Amino acid sequence: MSKALAIEETGTEAAMDSATPMVCWFQECNKDSIDLVGGKCSSLGELINAGVRVPPGFALTTHGFRQFMRDAGIQAAVGKLLAGLDHEDMDKLEEASRVIREMIESCPISIELEDQIAECYRKLSVRCCVPAVPVAVRSSATAEDLPGASFAGQQDTYLWIRGIDDVMHHVRRCISSLYTGRAIAYRIKMGFPHEQVALSVGIQKMANSFSAGVMFTIHPTNGDRSVIVIDSNYGFGESVVSGEVTPDHFVVNKVALDIMERTISTKEICYTVDLKAQKSIATEIPFERQNVQSIIDDEVTELAWMGKKIEKHYGRPMDIEWAIDKDLPAGGNIFILQARPETIWSNRQQAPVSTGSASAMDYIVANLIAGKKLG
Amino acid sequence: MIVRNWMQPNPVVIGSDTLLSEAKRLLTENNLHGLPVVDGGRLRGLITRANCLRAAHCVLRTQNTDEFNFFSTRIKVKDLMVRNPATVEANDTMEHALQRGQELGIAQFPVMDEGQVVGMISANEIFSLAAHFLGAWEKRSGVTLAPLEMRPGMIGKISDIVEASGAEVQAIYPIGKPEDINPQEHHRKKVIIRFHSENTRIVVKALEDAGFPVIESVQAVH
Numbered sequence: 001m002s003k004a005l006a007i008e009e010t011g012t013e014a015a016m017d018s019a020t021p022m023v024c025w026f027q028e029c030n031k032d033s034i035d036l037v038g039g040k041c042s043s044l045g046e047l048i049n050a051g052v053r054v055p056p057g058f059a060l061t062t063h064g065f066r067q068f069m070r071d072a073g074i075q076a077a078v079g080k081l082l083a084g085l086d087h088e089d090m091d092k093l094e095e096a097s098r099v100i101r102e103m104i105e106s107c108p109i110s111i112e113l114e115d116q117i118a119e120c121y122r123k124l125s126v127r128c129c130v131p132a133v134p135v136a137v138r139s140s141a142t143a144e145d146l147p148g149a150s151f152a153g154q155q156d157t158y159l160w161i162r163g164i165d166d167v168m169h170h171v172r173r174c175i176s177s178l179y180t181g182r183a184i185a186y187r188i189k190m191g192f193p194h195e196q197v198a199l200s201v202g203i204q205k206m207a208n209s210f211s212a213g214v215m216f217t218i219h220p221t222n223g224d225r226s227v228i229v230i231d232s233n234y235g236f237g238e239s240v241v242s243g244e245v246t247p248d249h250f251v252v253n254k255v256a257l258d259i260m261e262r263t264i265s266t267k268e269i270c271y272t273v274d275l276k277a278q279k280s281i282a283t284e285i286p287f288e289r290q291n292v293q294s295i296i297d298d299e300v301t302e303l304a305w306m307g308k309k310i311e312k313h314y315g316r317p318m319d320i321e322w323a324i325d326k327d328l329p330a331g332g333n334i335f336i337l338q339a340r341p342e343t344i345w346s347n348r349q350q351a352p353v354s355t356g357s358a359s360a361m362d363y364i365v366a367n368l369i370a371g372k373k374l375g
Numbered sequence: 376m377i378v379r380n381w382m383q384p385n386p387v388v389i390g391s392d393t394l395l396s397e398a399k400r401l402l403t404e405n406n407l408h409g410l411p412v413v414d415g416g417r418l419r420g421l422i423t424r425a426n427c428l429r430a431a432h433c434v435l436r437t438q439n440t441d442e443f444n445f446f447s448t449r450i451k452v453k454d455l456m457v458r459n460p461a462t463v464e465a466n467d468t469m470e471h472a473l474q475r476g477q478e479l480g481i482a483q484f485p486v487m488d489e490g491q492v493v494g495m496i497s498a499n500e501i502f503s504l505a506a507h508f509l510g511a512w513e514k515r516s517g518v519t520l521a522p523l524e525m526r527p528g529m530i531g532k533i534s535d536i537v538e539a540s541g542a543e544v545q546a547i548y549p550i551g552k553p554e555d556i557n558p559q560e561h562h563r564k565k566v567i568i569r570f571h572s573e574n575t576r577i578v579v580k581a582l583e584d585a586g587f588p589v590i591e592s593v594q595a596v597h
Contacts, residue, residue: 111419115458122455130437131395131430131446132454162445164454275441278449 022064023116038140038200050313057204058120072107087188093181104176134206139174159280174201209323211294212237217307218317223345228252228304235270252304317342376469382486382494388413391453408497409483420456515569519591522563540581542572
């Protein structure tokens with residue numbers, strides 16, 4: 001356990017099984033811990049250890065998930081509901097899904113598991129200097145080839161969750177997302193046994209974002225690796241990720257980090273927190289702000305710089321979610337919430353850029369002779 | 376010295392679903408350092424005064440009324456309590472409790488007996504233990520001897536010297552360092568002597584003449 005974690009008196013007799021922990025801090029994860037904490041959380045751990053600014057958090061591991069399912073004792077009932085279902089009969093699947101999800105969401109979490117999650121949550125609150133710190137609860141799938149889990153991951157992000165009761169409730173909702181109709185259908189079709197899929201749940205400090213969005217270190221429409229593309233809107237990043245608004249769009253040169261292209265769109269809604277109710281809500285952006293650029297140019301540059309660093313760490317183009325916190329001073333307020341390898345363009349065979357020139361000068365001269373414009 | 380005889384019996388406890396503001400009120404009104412959190416007879420956690428104050432401090436620092444509101448009307452005991460707190464058993468010795476407190480760096484222990492919370496050990500109880508131990512209200516005079524090898528008969532010898540100088544010995548405590556854990560070896564220990572005497576200087580002189588250097592001396596004033 002790192003020093004940063006020893007912030008709290010260890011007045012607890014940790015009954016933790018050190019071999020396979022039920023909960024695990026992000027900073028203890030790396031890219032090899034996908035089996036334990038799923039893709040999302042392991043990539044966050046990898047980023048933290050690479051020195052990228054990521055909001056702190058922890059994960060309920062797949063071991064903890066299995067413990068929950070064992071304690072719940074609903075495996076038999078779930079198996080019965082799923083027996084003999086046809087993956088094309090969506091109505092029946094949805095009905096089974098609804099029953100199973102209700103069952104999971106009404107299952108009490110065992111005291112041991114609750115204590116472990118709650119203790120991490122309390123330590124996270126102490127670290128963030130906010131009692132009952134607002135967190136994002138998101139599912140983190142273990143199998144990359146399981147679209148059921150990956151789209152569950154898209155849907156099952158719960159924002160601005162405060163208080164241990166709410167955290168526990170949303171952890172259960174994330175777990176139950178393993179049994180959406182589509183996920184069940186996919187597993188039946190592919191012949192995966194339902195009992196063997198596992199899921200991890202990430203609990204991460206919520207960045208109170210002024211603006212947020214996504215960034216690709218490759219051009220998503222033409223695969224140009226020399227640029228970084230940033231999409232941004234006010235509020236939490238969900239409006240951009242889900243495509244509910246047309247975000248502001250920036251294309252940044254990856255070498256010089258200057259903005260080559262900017263498109264300011266009319267942004268009608270954003271997700272933000274209602275501080276009275278302590279809930280994430282969609283609100284309309286005031287008319288006078290709708291056509292205003294949602295992040296300043298300096299932030300675009302810093303984001304691009306961070307994107308470059310992350311790309312370098314992974315050695316491949318990345319798809320990154322980011323947020324700019326409004327409670328922190330400039331210079332320390334840009335956070336990376338998620339980074340995954342870009343898959344569409346980077347898996348394609350690249351045509352060689354140059355035809356084997358011996359040096360950079362040869363390349364330039366060859367191009368000049370051929371009459372090409374150098375980008 | 377068994378924990379049962381020194382603990383605060385029948386401690387104030389609180390349920391985990393209670394608002395934190397209620398816990399704060401109980402801590403303040405009863406001048407407590409920690410509140411055991413008990414649900415259905417089972418110890419679930421411990422709310423400490425320090426954690427309450429730290430949380431309140433964090434909230435005040437935000438200067439945000441919504442945050443104040445959330446803190447005073449929504450945060451529950453379960454959001455702030457330490458889970459699975461370290462405990463001591465009612466039949467443990469006080470030495471054990473003190474040693475665990477030193478190891479863990481904490482000063483509050485719920486006291487358990489057959490799985491039930493039957494008391495609390497906190498700074499108040501430890502103060503009381505130390506006060507009893509040193510006879511704080513008796514106003515004893517005292518000297519401290521420089522570290523010396525403790526051998527069988529040493530305490531008797533010191534006691535004889537002090538009594539021969541006209542003082543009435545109340546207590547002699549050799550004190551070693553926590554790392555000297557093997558009592559078989561003769562470690563060098565300071566010796567603290569408490570006695571009733573009109574004139575400590577006579578005692579000091581008698582001890583020094585007998586070859587025991589004195590590093591501290593206190594004359595009690597009645």
